[in-house]
Amino acid sequence: MVDDATVGSEPATKVLLTLFFLPYGGNRALLPVCGIGRVVREKPQITRTGNIMAETAEAKNSQNPGLRSVIARHASSLSAQLQAHHTNIFPPNARKGIRTFSPSEAAKLLGVAEGYLRTVASDMPDFNVAQGAGGRRMYSVDDIAALRRHLDQGSRSNGRYLPHRRDGEELQVIAVMNFKGGSGKTTTSAHLSQYLALRGFRVLAIDLDPQASLSALFGNQPELHVGENETLYGAIRYDDEQRHMSEVVRATYIPDLHLVPGNLELMEFEHDTPRALLKRQSGDTLFFARVQAAIAQVEENYDVVVIDCPPQLGFLTLSALTAATSVLITVHPQMLDVMSMNQFLSMTSDLLDEIAASGAEDRHKWMRYLITRFEPTDGPQNQMVAFLRSMFAENVMINPMLKSTAISDAGLTNQTLFEVERGQFTRTTYDRALEAMNNVNAEIETLIKKAWGRAA
Ligand SMILES: Nc1ncnc2c1ncn2[C@@H]1O[C@H](COP(=O)(O)OP(=O)(O)O)[C@@H](O)[C@H]1O
Numbered sequence: 465m466v467d468d469a470t471v472g473s474e475p476a477t478k479v480l481l482t483l484f485f486l487p488y489g490g491n492r493a494l495l496p497v498c499g500i501g502r503v504v505r506e507k508p509q510i511t512r513t514g515n516i517m518a519e520t521a522e523a524k525n526s527q528n529p530g531l532r533s534v535i536a537r538h539a540s541s542l543s544a545q546l547q548a549h550h551t552n553i554f555p556p557n558a559r560k561g562i563r564t565f566s567p568s569e570a571a572k573l574l575g576v577a578e579g580y581l582r583t584v585a586s587d588m589p590d591f592n593v594a595q596g597a598g599g600r601r602m603y604s605v606d607d608i609a610a611l612r613r614h615l616d617q618g619s620r621s622n623g624r625y626l627p628h629r630r631d632g633e634e635l636q637v638i639a640v641m642n643f644k645g646g647s648g649k650t651t652t653s654a655h656l657s658q659y660l661a662l663r664g665f666r667v668l669a670i671d672l673d674p675q676a677s678l679s680a681l682f683g684n685q686p687e688l689h690v691g692e693n694e695t696l697y698g699a700i701r702y703d704d705e706q707r708h709m710s711e712v713v714r715a716t717y718i719p720d721l722h723l724v725p726g727n728l729e730l731m732e733f734e735h736d737t738p739r740a741l742l743k744r745q746s747g748d749t750l751f752f753a754r755v756q757a758a759i760a761q762v763e764e765n766y767d768v769v770v771i772d773c774p775p776q777l778g779f780l781t782l783s784a785l786t787a788a789t790s791v792l793i794t795v796h797p798q799m800l801d802v803m804s805m806n807q808f809l810s811m812t813s814d815l816l817d818e819i820a821a822s823g824a825e826d827r828h829k830w831m832r833y834l835i836t837r838f839e840p841t842d843g844p845q846n847q848m849v850a851f852l853r854s855m856f857a858e859n860v861m862i863n864p865m866l867k868s869t870a871i872s873d874a875g876l877t878n879q880t881l882f883e884v885e886r887g888q889f890t891r892t893t894y895d896r897a898l899e900a901m902n903n904v905n906a907e908i909e910t911l912i913k914k915a916w917g918r919a920a
């Protein structure tokens with residue numbers, strides 16, 4: 465399928481041109497490549513004395529290096545402070561981990577009754593579950609994985625406990641996107657990947673955002689733990705340095721959840737693509753097919769891929785969209801956010817038309833809007849949700865993700881709801897957030913199973 469995406473097609477060039485003129489920051493990176501971004505000098509003003517001009521020029525000159533050095537200084541002190549902060553909350557050599565699960569949570573994740581879980585756990589040889597406060601058994605992720613394998617062996621209902629995809633069931637690639645920063649893409653991607661892995665799917669999370677917040681959430685600080693050629697860029701680059709996808713995949717502290725981390729190097733793809741398009745030769749894999757080609761190299765190992773997209777519509781995002789079998793658009797239900805989403809949708813649709821004309825295949829299975837950071841007591845937000853539902857009907861997910869301090873506080877220490885200790889929060893705050901998150905993720909799990917033609 466990737467072979468179709470070969471060169472010689474003018475629409476690809478059109479995409480390039482369209483991207484040049486998009487009104488957002490990400491594409492400015494492309495402009496210098498073609499000389500479009502050069503500063504247009506103001507015409508010198510005619511003044512009575514040459515002195516004034518000289519002074520103005522001097523003022524301008526001193527302003528520019530001034531600005532440059534201020535920004536450089538701020539960048540380096542901020543980066544030092546941030547590193548100190550990260551080291552503080554999470555020492556570089558410490559291993560991040562996930563919390564343990566109560567019997568009722570473990571039973572739910574496994575899809576069995578709590579009593580049955582107890583029986584199975586005590587029947588299993590060499591299986592010792594640690595005890596938490598009050599002597600209650602607390603299951604680790606490894607315990608849950610071991611129980612899952614054990615249950616699956618004893619079960620005649622094929623795949624009930626180990627839901628890996630079977631023959632004829634296609635790898636599901638879910639792109640989480642929207643070009644509005646702060647709409648909850650990373651939070652959604654992180655929780656969805658962890659949830660699916662806890663439910664027994666083999667998951668690959670890809671951080672496609674040069675800002676790399678997903679990698680940070682998963683304990684990979686972009687500037688400390690992610691070296692050169694260790695992001696997806698390594699597998700999609702155009703030159704000889706390209707690596708096999710399996711070399712940029714790393715394990716996490718959750719069995720069956722792997723990560724391709726991100727960092728600033730991903731931006732290189734935005735710079736390289738215009739050049740590659742101009743120099744393209746027959747047989748080249750065009751930009752939009754490159755993420756899909758990279759994923760295809762490791763697809764045997766996974767059931768679901770979750771891609772956390774950057775908050776812009778560049779070549780990376782378009783390539784992720786082409787690789788996606790499903791698209792999740794996160795939207796905060798407020799006027800400005802919805803207006804921005806409107807632009808996102810119309811630009812995406814234009815670009816997708818161009819890419820399709822270049823030979824990209826439509827692998828689309830489902831697309832959903834996910835309402836994020838929803839406050840049920842906020843009148844205008846409710847109106848906005850009602851408006852979206854009336855317009856997009858079943859394309860809006862039934863379950864919204866609620867705004868919760870449990871999520872934002874956990875985020876401060878780069879943690880998810882599955883990682884923070886429940887005791888850190890008021891019980892109801894934590895439980896409400898987790899319930900909302902589990903409902904959202906269960907709804908997505910159903911969509912995945914439906915895409916495979918399984919009973920939900
Ligand atoms: N449901 C939520 N409740 C409270 N805060 C949230 C929620 N979802 C996301 N946030 C916070 O909002 C900020 C932006 O979320 P993030 O997922 O990083 O958005 P994006 O990836 O779209 O830029 C983060 O600080 C995150 O902790």
Ligand SMILES: [Mg+2]
Pocket residue numbers: 649650651673677678
């Ligand atoms: Mg993000």
